[in-house]
Each structure stands twice: as C-alpha cells, then as structure tokens.
Amino acid sequence: MRLMRLSRAAAIGLLLVFALTGCIPTNVQRSPAEIAAARSAAALAQQGRYEQSAQAYLALAAQSTGRQDHYRLLAAEAWRQEGQIEHAAATLAQIRSRRLSGDEPLRLDLLQAELALSRQDPATALRLTSQPSTTVPPSLLLRLDELRARAMAASGDNWGAARTRIQMDSQLSGFDQSQNRRQALGLLRKVGIASLKQRAAAMTPDDRMLSWVDEALSQLGVAVARPQITLQQPVGTLMPGPGANVREGYEAPAQVALLLPGDGNYAAASTSIREGFFAAYINAGQNHAPRPPVRVYNSHGTPDGAVKAYQQAVEDGAKLVVGPLTRSEVAAVFGQAQLPVPVLALNHPDNRQLPASDASEFGLLPETEGAQAADHMVERGLRHAYVLISGDDFAQRAASAFKAELAARGGQLDGMAILTNFTSVLGGLKTAGIPMIASTGTDTTPDTTNATDTGIFISMRPNQARMLLPQMQVANIHLPIFATSHVFTGSDNATADRDLDGVEFCDAPWLFNAQPGLPNHDDIAARLPAARDGGARLFAFGMDAWNLVPYLDWLREHPGSYLPGASGQLAADQFGRVRRVLIWARFQDGLARPLGGSLQMDDVPSSAPPATTEPAPAGSSSTGGNPSTAG
The missing domain is CATH 3.40.50.2300 (Response regulator)
Structure with a gap:
C-alpha cells in the first residue's frame, strides 16, 4: 500500500503533460488520426477514467510504428493512477528502455520501483531509486524521494527513510505534508530512544534533523531540551514605501473566526481571552491598522462542538480560525481529513502530533x-x-x-x-x-x-x-x-x-507594563474584571492571539523574526508552534517588579501598520451559541 500520494489533480496534470508533450521521437511524423487518438486518451485520464485511458494507449501502441514504448509507458502510468500497478506489470515488461528518451527512462524506473514495492521487493525498488547519475526533473523529484523512503523503510533502514521524508517536508503542503510528517516521526520512533539520543548528542545545533529527533523523543515520553529561541528582528519594522510607510510582514486575512467555549468549565477563562483579543483588536484600530471583521463562535468546550464551530466558520467565509481552546478540542479540529481554512489553535493537542501545515499552535505551556x-x-x-x-x-x-x-x-x-x-x-x-x-x-x-x-x-x-x-x-x-x-x-x-x-x-x-506599545495593564484591569488577578495572563494571551493574526505567515517564513507580545516575545518554530520568551520579575517588599525594567529595544514597532481609514468598533461576545460579528 502506498503511504503517500500526490494530490489527484497534480497527478492528472502530470499525466496529461506527459501525454501531450512527452518525448515522442522527433524524426517520426504522427498522422492526424494518431494525434487525435492520443489526445482522446489523455482526455480520458484527465476525466479520471484511467482504465479506459490505459486501454486507449495500448491500442495506440499496437497501431504505432516507432512509438510503441512511449504509449506503453503512458498506459502503465494510467494503470498506476487507477491504483492498479499490478495491471501494468505485463505492459512494463514489454517496454524497451533504450527506445525511450528525455525523462521517460526515469519514469519507467519509478513505475518498476513501485511495482517492486507492491511485490515485497524493496531491494529492487531501492536500486531503481538510488542511481546517483540520474538527473531528476523537479516534477518527478518528490515521487522519487517518496518511493526511496518507502524502499528504505521496507528494508529496515528507518533512519534513512525518515531523513528522506524530512528532506521532502519543505516541498509539500496541506494533507500531503501532514501525512508525510506523521510518517517521518513514526519512522524516527522506530529507531528507538537510545539510538535517537546518541544521534542527537552528535548533532550540531543547526542540524535540520535535530528538531525532528527531539520531537520524536518527546512523543516517546522523553523530556528534551528545546533549541534556544533566536530573536533577531521584530515584526512590523517600518519600511519606506511609495508615498507611504508600511510595516514589514503585516497581512491581515479578509475575515477571522474566534472559537472559544461560551459555557461549561472553560467559560470564565474564555471571557478573559476573548476580552483580551478584542482589547488588542480595538487598540490596533487606534493605531490606524486595517482590521478584518471577526465573528465569535461557541465551541462549547467539547471536541464535537469545536469541529462544528470550525466547519460553520468555514461555511461563513472565515479565512483564518483562531482557536479552539482546550487540548481535546484542538486535537479534534486537527484530526479532520482536511483544514480548508488555516488555524491558530490556542493550545496544543493532547495526542502530541505536529500541527498541520496550515495550522499554528499557541499556548501557555508550563x-x-x-x-x-x-x-x-x-x-x-x-x-x-x-x-x-x-x-x-x-x-x-x-x-x-x-x-x-x-x-x-x-x-x-x-x-x-x-x-x-x-x-x-x-x-x-x-x-x-x-x-x-x-x-x-x-x-x-x-x-x-x-x-x-x-x-x-x-x-x-x-x-x-x-x-x-x-x-x-x-x-x-x-x-x-x-x-x-x-x-x-x-x-x-x-x-x-x-x-x-x-x-x-x-x-x-x-x-x-514592561512591553512598550501595548495598552496599559493597570488602566484595563481597573475597568475589566477579566484582566485582573489570575485572569490577567489569559487576557494577555488573548491580546497576543489577535496580535499574531497579521504576522503568522511572516513568523513562520522568517526564522529569527519575533512579535513583541503581551505574554512574551513570540517566535514560530519550523512546525508552526509559537514559542514565548518571558520576562523575569522579583518580589521586593511584597511587590512583584520586573528585573530589567521593561523590554524596550531599538526599533520595537507597534503591533500594526498604518491605514487610511478608521474601522468600526468591534463587539466582543456571542450569545446562545450563535456567532457575533466584530468589525
């Protein structure tokens, strides 16, 4: 069974390209009838009718002179897309590789490697996918790496298979990336705790495998030291633009959904987070920042309620979902087959899985x-x-x-x-x-x-x-x-x-009040009970949930960048987890005071860019489980 497949749309596109622009011998002219038949076979594949497409290509191979192997290769690829690689075996056996040209010999190797894997012959598959002299076009590189990883895993080389899948990570997105990450970590877990610790000890801090090894050890229940957070450049740095100043990295989605429990055991915590979220939202407006509308949904503090709230938000047109809050809710939302809208979860899932490629995690972790x-x-x-x-x-x-x-x-x-x-x-x-x-x-x-x-x-x-x-x-x-x-x-x-x-x-x-550019804590706490005492940290957490919204993509794509936040200096790691650097305080005469005075730094920006219009004030609550609208 194949562990990962490219999306069907991408595969159909590749097959169509191969069919219409494949390396047909240029010294042999094709008749109009042959050209029409080839286009018809390609159209069948584009419609997902792979079996009929394969039969059409085989008919072309029987009628053609000088292009039989080209059409047989296309027929075999159509069988593969149908999920019937074994049906392609007889056709593959008839193909003479010396009569292929361009990338066709490599495509033949990939088909034969996949057939070998289906027949429990990983040695042959590994040989076919590990030829160093082969030049691999970008369109085939992922498939080659995926087959090599499967061959390594089937041969017992779990470390090599994991390393290959990790090399693929940056080239994938969406469901394919999520599935590939699960498989990479599953392979690393099979390596075992002792071997992983030994390998980690020999790695340099900049080794790309180190964070993956740490993640696997963590999933195996081992407490590991995380790499130090690098804070190099605050987001939102003022950049000169034509006729105006813009803030680097600021990009607000068109509509935001906020998922929080409106009832049950987490209602009080949700109140502090929600009010902090909208306090920062309003403050951004005072800084003349463009703000999207925000709708609040009641997730009810349950996995089922969170999934339903997420799906409703997507149906209502949300372009980013902030929340849900509890670990079980986050695990349920992340556990969906697809996340059509990106998520900034306000906790980490209880199953220790990595966030999906379109998801980020932000939590107050002890x-x-x-x-x-x-x-x-x-x-x-x-x-x-x-x-x-x-x-x-x-x-x-x-x-x-x-x-x-x-x-x-x-x-x-x-x-x-x-x-x-x-x-x-x-x-x-x-x-x-x-x-x-x-x-x-x-x-x-x-x-x-x-x-x-x-x-x-x-x-x-x-x-x-x-x-x-x-x-x-x-x-x-x-x-x-x-x-x-x-x-x-x-x-x-x-x-x-x-x-x-x-x-x-x-x-x-x-x-x-140690972070410049934020609303004054004492003033807000005097007016809002949700910002006092134990609720103050949750209020700050809610403020940062909003402040992260326009900078999420920038933080993930620019290591070393950070957001000067209410709950700490915030940076994102390669897996989309937002990490905090906290301030230190000391009790003196019974009063808690920051050690360093404040976090004032050169060029610390406010949390939002300028805008030409002033948005309308935001609402901040929902009733009866129905979404309320802000903005």
Missing part, C-alpha cells in the same frame, strides 16, 4: 517556564539545582522541562521533592537533600556574588509558596529561589507576598 528557569539560573552562574514542586500537573510538567534544559546546559540536579503537605515541609526538604547553610542576614534576595553555585527551583501556587518559604528560613536554607509564574497571583498583595521576597519568577511582560 514547560516553557520550566526550561527558561533553567536557562536563567545557568546564566546567573548557578549550575546546581534543587527542585521543590507541588503535585499539580503544571508543576510536574515544568519540573520535567527544567531538568532536561538544566542537563542540556551542563547543569546538575542535586535533589527533588514533590511536596504534598505545605504546613510541614521539613520531610520534603530532607527528601530533596537541600543542605542547611548559615544565614548571612535577613535579606533573601539572590546574591550572584555568593560563592555557591546552587539554587532552588519551585513550581507551586502562591498560598503554597507562602507556607514553604518561612519554613525554609527556619531551616536556615537561604539559597536563591526561582519559580514559574504560578507563584504570583497576577496582582500586588504586599502583605501576603512579603514572605516571597527575593523569589524570582518568569511571567508575561504585560502584567508589569
């Missing part, structure tokens, strides 16, 4: 925070770490990423404990093996001039951290502490958070 905490500690000269986390899923995911990144950066995990009783943590501290050192004073602010190269990473909720840290003080543990954003409620509470003084944590820059 793994991102854990990995960046490890980077931050190593950059501070702290290469030894103890880990203290709660039993929550987010904490354990953050800890796994922290450990993988720390090891990749040359650090060492000295101990770890999952705390279940925060009223008495001494047992957990002993489990982690944290040494008790003499206090040098009452200030617990991390001191990078200290001789120690050890720090503590925590991931837990604010009330848990408020109970943990005083007990660590009593136990004379005064190592610098680094945390995920979960340690901060999202708003200042100097009285409750004074026990957290000195703790550094990563978070969304918008909470501290």
Whole structure:
C-alpha cells in the first residue's frame, strides 16, 4: 500500500503533460488520426477514467510504428493512477528502455520501483531509486524521494527513510505534508530512544534533523531540551514605501473566526481571552491598522462542538480560525481529513502530533517556564539545582522541562521533592537533600556574588509558596529561589507576598507594563474584571492571539523574526508552534517588579501598520451559541 500520494489533480496534470508533450521521437511524423487518438486518451485520464485511458494507449501502441514504448509507458502510468500497478506489470515488461528518451527512462524506473514495492521487493525498488547519475526533473523529484523512503523503510533502514521524508517536508503542503510528517516521526520512533539520543548528542545545533529527533523523543515520553529561541528582528519594522510607510510582514486575512467555549468549565477563562483579543483588536484600530471583521463562535468546550464551530466558520467565509481552546478540542479540529481554512489553535493537542501545515499552535505551556528557569539560573552562574514542586500537573510538567534544559546546559540536579503537605515541609526538604547553610542576614534576595553555585527551583501556587518559604528560613536554607509564574497571583498583595521576597519568577511582560506599545495593564484591569488577578495572563494571551493574526505567515517564513507580545516575545518554530520568551520579575517588599525594567529595544514597532481609514468598533461576545460579528 502506498503511504503517500500526490494530490489527484497534480497527478492528472502530470499525466496529461506527459501525454501531450512527452518525448515522442522527433524524426517520426504522427498522422492526424494518431494525434487525435492520443489526445482522446489523455482526455480520458484527465476525466479520471484511467482504465479506459490505459486501454486507449495500448491500442495506440499496437497501431504505432516507432512509438510503441512511449504509449506503453503512458498506459502503465494510467494503470498506476487507477491504483492498479499490478495491471501494468505485463505492459512494463514489454517496454524497451533504450527506445525511450528525455525523462521517460526515469519514469519507467519509478513505475518498476513501485511495482517492486507492491511485490515485497524493496531491494529492487531501492536500486531503481538510488542511481546517483540520474538527473531528476523537479516534477518527478518528490515521487522519487517518496518511493526511496518507502524502499528504505521496507528494508529496515528507518533512519534513512525518515531523513528522506524530512528532506521532502519543505516541498509539500496541506494533507500531503501532514501525512508525510506523521510518517517521518513514526519512522524516527522506530529507531528507538537510545539510538535517537546518541544521534542527537552528535548533532550540531543547526542540524535540520535535530528538531525532528527531539520531537520524536518527546512523543516517546522523553523530556528534551528545546533549541534556544533566536530573536533577531521584530515584526512590523517600518519600511519606506511609495508615498507611504508600511510595516514589514503585516497581512491581515479578509475575515477571522474566534472559537472559544461560551459555557461549561472553560467559560470564565474564555471571557478573559476573548476580552483580551478584542482589547488588542480595538487598540490596533487606534493605531490606524486595517482590521478584518471577526465573528465569535461557541465551541462549547467539547471536541464535537469545536469541529462544528470550525466547519460553520468555514461555511461563513472565515479565512483564518483562531482557536479552539482546550487540548481535546484542538486535537479534534486537527484530526479532520482536511483544514480548508488555516488555524491558530490556542493550545496544543493532547495526542502530541505536529500541527498541520496550515495550522499554528499557541499556548501557555508550563514547560516553557520550566526550561527558561533553567536557562536563567545557568546564566546567573548557578549550575546546581534543587527542585521543590507541588503535585499539580503544571508543576510536574515544568519540573520535567527544567531538568532536561538544566542537563542540556551542563547543569546538575542535586535533589527533588514533590511536596504534598505545605504546613510541614521539613520531610520534603530532607527528601530533596537541600543542605542547611548559615544565614548571612535577613535579606533573601539572590546574591550572584555568593560563592555557591546552587539554587532552588519551585513550581507551586502562591498560598503554597507562602507556607514553604518561612519554613525554609527556619531551616536556615537561604539559597536563591526561582519559580514559574504560578507563584504570583497576577496582582500586588504586599502583605501576603512579603514572605516571597527575593523569589524570582518568569511571567508575561504585560502584567508589569514592561512591553512598550501595548495598552496599559493597570488602566484595563481597573475597568475589566477579566484582566485582573489570575485572569490577567489569559487576557494577555488573548491580546497576543489577535496580535499574531497579521504576522503568522511572516513568523513562520522568517526564522529569527519575533512579535513583541503581551505574554512574551513570540517566535514560530519550523512546525508552526509559537514559542514565548518571558520576562523575569522579583518580589521586593511584597511587590512583584520586573528585573530589567521593561523590554524596550531599538526599533520595537507597534503591533500594526498604518491605514487610511478608521474601522468600526468591534463587539466582543456571542450569545446562545450563535456567532457575533466584530468589525
């Protein structure tokens, strides 16, 4: 069975080209009747009537003098398109390759290779598809590579087959690319964890296979360190244009759909995201940005509801769908046979599959925070770490990423404990093996001039951290502490958070007004409850969901470009996953303040280009499950 086929339309087109412009011997004149018969056979193939087309070509071969092999080749290709490669066997056996010209000998090899694979003869198929002296026209290169990959896989060379499919990735799109990616990762998983780790260790950071190996290891349940995000050029840089200034990379779709749960367990989170989305939408209008209309659809927080909402949005004319929100919803939308409209999913699917070629993923992952905490500690000269986390899923995911990144950066995990009783943590501290050192004073602010190269990473909720840290003080543990954003409620509470003084944590820059060009957090939080406390990060996430809309294609096509966002600096990897670089903050006198002041950089743009007209204000909610319209 063939693992991947070019689209039917493309295959028909190629067959028609071969038939009408094939390498027919130029020294033999064709009669008008023969020309008409050849065109009729080609027309049958174009209509999808491959069996009749094959019979017509065989009739031409029987009547022709000097062109028999040309017509037999076309007949065999028609049988292949019918999915009946075995029917072509007898015809292929009659073809004399020395009488073929142009690309016809290669096309014959490809047919014979496919026939060999159908007969469980991968050695012959590999020989026919691995001839180094063969010049391959672009129209046949993908098919050659695909057959070679199948032959390698059937021969047991899973690594070679995967590498060949990965070479094909950039030349594919849509369903073909999605299927090819699944097959490439499936082959890598067969290579095995030990071999993949060994190969990854020998690769340079710019090896194109490294990200694929990491992806396969991740799908096998191995926590891997992700490559560092490169931030070279912000999107939206002002570029001089004829008579006006334009912003580089800005391209808004004609109509946008926003899919969010309007009821159920995720309704409250959806409110913060939706209001953040439209806050950024309105702000873009104030910056004179052209904005498309936006319609909001209720996905109901279920896989079936998300698929129905997506299909309705497509039917209503959406050119980009933002959402859905939950992992199961995203998996369901991505699991459709085709995505006729591109998607910016607001989470990552729960089946660990890569996004489709026309899909992007954007989520608030605890793994991102854990990995960046490890980077931050190593950059501070702290290469030894103890880990203290709660039993929550987010904490354990953050800890796994922290450990993988720390090891990749040359650090060492000295101990770890999952705390279940925060009223008495001494047992957990002993489990982690944290040494008790003499206090040098009452200030617990991390001191990078200290001789120690050890720090503590925590991931837990604010009330848990408020109970943990005083007990660590009593136990004379005064190592610098680094945390995920979960340690901060999202708003200042100097009285409750004074026990957290000195703790550094990563978070969304918008909470501290640290990213220029965005609406003021304090002003919005004063007016909108959805932007306060724990909802603030979701509000920032919603803002970035809109801010990404006009720059998605640019980010994917220009590695190193990034969007200065509310939830972090945003860049897209080769698989369409939007990754975040967060800001670092520290508790001082019970107040959380950014370490670097702000993210001000040279040439940081606003989030949208100028426009000549002012769009109408946007609505921001839907009722009764019906889409509402904005713009």
